Amino acid sequence: MSNTKEAGTHHTTASDFVGTWKLVDYSFLREDGTVEKPWGDHVVGYLLYSAEGYMSGNLSPAGRRHNVEKASRKRDYIAYAGPYTVEGDTVTHHVEVSLFPNWLGTAQLRYHKREGNRLILRTPPIPSGDGVVAVQLTWEKVVR
Template sequence: MNLVGAWRLVEWRIAGAGGRVSHPFGTDAVGLLCYTPDGHMSATISRAGRAPLPGASPRHAPAEALAEAFTSFFAYAGRYEVRDGYVAHDVEVALNPVLAGTVQVRELNADGDRLILAAEEDGRWHTLIWKRS
């Protein structure tokens, strides 16, 4: 499958034990996933309708507002490689510093103009559905 291009988030769901399903940024989350021809990628996901940080500069925003901005947004970028039904994201930079230097491997499936990426984490399955932009 040709991943090159931009993809818009349709859904991010997490299935836990007993079939419980949650949506970490809500059912209306927004996101953009980009793959370049030369092997770079970036992923950003946000809760819809995020409030702007108060004040003229984020550096002066209250800690609570900064924490909310951090917990309602997800982003990383780096290089990618497709391998036998999987895509590996070699993370170079990330909003959450713990992800930098890791390789995030996702099952890769296609359904028409949709891209489905899935991975298990701590006994729960994260499924992200993207539509070609």
């Protein structure tokens, strides 16, 4: 008699995401293997997943300046929310509200991986002005 489920394997479900997660790293992974930290080493943010199937994410560099002129602003704050679904190694955020109008109504796919109390989310490869990049965000579970 063989055991069809390997010891230590776990099928990820939406309930594995439920809770509050604090941002600890925001990196760009380039095609050539280099890692870039566009917001530096100090970032702030929270990602919330509810048991009802909704998510909300807010993140920015820790030293974000509020009086920067509009012309010189880069994307230095990300905020969006909506329902989420989990399938295999992906979680999809179905955007219903967003700081970026072009994200409204989109499905933001993220590959996920758990390492202890950390959740690592990575975007699919995204064409950028200087090549292709995947954005990787590392979140740590908030426990009170």
